[in-house]
Amino acid sequence: MTAADRLATEGFGITHLPYGSFSASAAGPKLGVRLGGHVIGVAALLRHAGAAPGDIEATDGPNLDRLLTCDRAVWDRVRAGIVRALTEPSFAESVVAEAVPISEATLHLPFTVADYVDFYGNEFHASNVGKIFRPGQPALTPNWKHLPIGYHGRAGTIVPSGTEIPRPKGLRPEPEGPPTFGPSRRLDIEAEMGFVLGSPVPRGEVALADADGHIFGLVLTNDWSARDIQAFEYVPLGPFLGKSFATSTAVWVTPLAALERARTAPPAREPAPAAYLDDSTTPAWAFDIRIDVVLNGEVVSTAPYDTTYWTAAQMLAHMTVNGAGLRAGDFFASGTISGPERNQRGSFLEMSWGGTEPLSLADGTEISFLRDGDEVTLRARAVAPDGSTLALGECTGRVLPAR
CATH class of the missing domain: 2.30.30.230 (Fumarylacetoacetase, N-terminal domain)
Structure with missing residues (x-):
């Protein structure tokens, strides 16, 4: 034996x-x-x-x-x-x-994070957010289907699973009058897949075909979000304090080699992407992975990763195509993962439709955004064609009152 x-x-x-x-x-x-x-x-x-x-x-x-x-x-x-x-x-x-x-x-934490980029690569999530925040306008911005949108995050605020998350503070918009300063009233999670990078390329430009040589492994990621703080600050330069207070990752990195049998085709792209993002002749970079969002022990959503429009290989190609170097320990995340159904959404913003449709829980209470004391766990399984599964390391965080 x-x-x-x-x-x-x-x-x-x-x-x-x-x-x-x-x-x-x-x-x-x-x-x-x-x-x-x-x-x-x-x-x-x-x-x-x-x-x-x-x-x-x-x-x-x-x-x-x-x-x-x-x-x-x-x-x-x-x-x-x-x-x-x-x-x-x-x-x-x-x-x-x-x-x-x-x-x-x-x-x-299983590696020292060098740089951190968070993407916005799932069309269902991006469309939902557009409908919530920009009703009556196109759900997707004009550039969304031409490139993987992302922003450069703060590597120093990435923490391992199990780390407790104090409620962040900042300027919050008010229905009438000027913004007020205080704890976020709209604290949220984002169920994401993170990608750990290695084999440095000092001058960047990692082609799609070379992604396997640089993406070491995958790790469940919760990119916590203070929606009210984010909403007030993000125009014109994008997320800052509403996102940078904490990002949680699992403590186990699943090597890419372990997920070969879970590879599957990504969604169809329309229009065809630019040549450096055209993956029509390269290996499939979507994975049949299902992510459970668990709130205080109750599964409230199951998000399918394979619905994500932009793949990890495309994200890596895009973040280096301008010559930005790749270092060992660089890290990026997929953006919130959501499917077409309400029970497949990877954030409470979407599950509660911006707070207008609170989520009913098994104990009879309703929730729109996270409360002090709430514990959120992301757990996931990768599925092979024969039905066998692989369990990714869990990612857990509990909300503490603001300091």
Whole structure:
């Protein structure tokens, strides 16, 4: 029997193996890989597998940072070495002895975020927001179907799952009179997919066909939003304080290699995109992933990622086409993920239609935006053609009163 046989659980088996940063002793954090309910040091596994010294060195650190400086060939060799260590029967006893129950480990942000870009890539979400904020006008702005719209965020406010989120403060518009300063009255979430980048390209211009060499993995992301603060500030330069107070990510990064069987075709594009965004002859970059939005234990929505109009490869091509460099640890998110139905919307702004149609909960109460004490968890599963599933690491945050 192998270590994989003994430790794997549904959704976190040998075909997944997400990466995370963990500490279980005074020695400090180290890069680990998850198998079932346990985490195991990656460098130790590669030593069992007889991996090359350079590959061991790339993983013998507190998180993914060193590995992200490497290229796809190294990433693939490391993954192959991990699989070998976990599936070789002669290693089973020593590997299992090194496995740490996740309940006994402290988990950290899995990589150091270099730059952060948040996109607006889902047509259902963008159309809903346009209808809510600009009734009687076209739902999409004229540029929306020509390029992936995004803004440069604050990397320093990205926090790991489990971090509590104090309600942000700022200037809020009022129905009559000048704006007032105070805690956000319209605190919201955005269910998104995040993408961790590596294999640096100092002068940018990553072509669609090269995206696989730079997108290391996927991570569930909640880009918290203060809708009232955002509404007052965003013209003309876009989001600022209404978005920059916190972005939560899961503590487990699912490697791109684990999601090959979940790839699927993206939505049809009309009009045809510019040549640098034309993915008609490149591999599919949509994924059959369903994201549950869970409020205080109740599933209130299930958002389908494969409905997102602009893919991660297109977003990466766009954010580097002007020559902007790519660094190890750069990070971007998809924008809110929503489907065509009300129970597929990835934000409370949409679920409550701007507060005009409050969401009814199982306990008989209604909600439009988040209350102090509310806890939101994003959890997701990727589905393969044969129906088998892979569970992404969860992303959780609880709202605290304003400081």
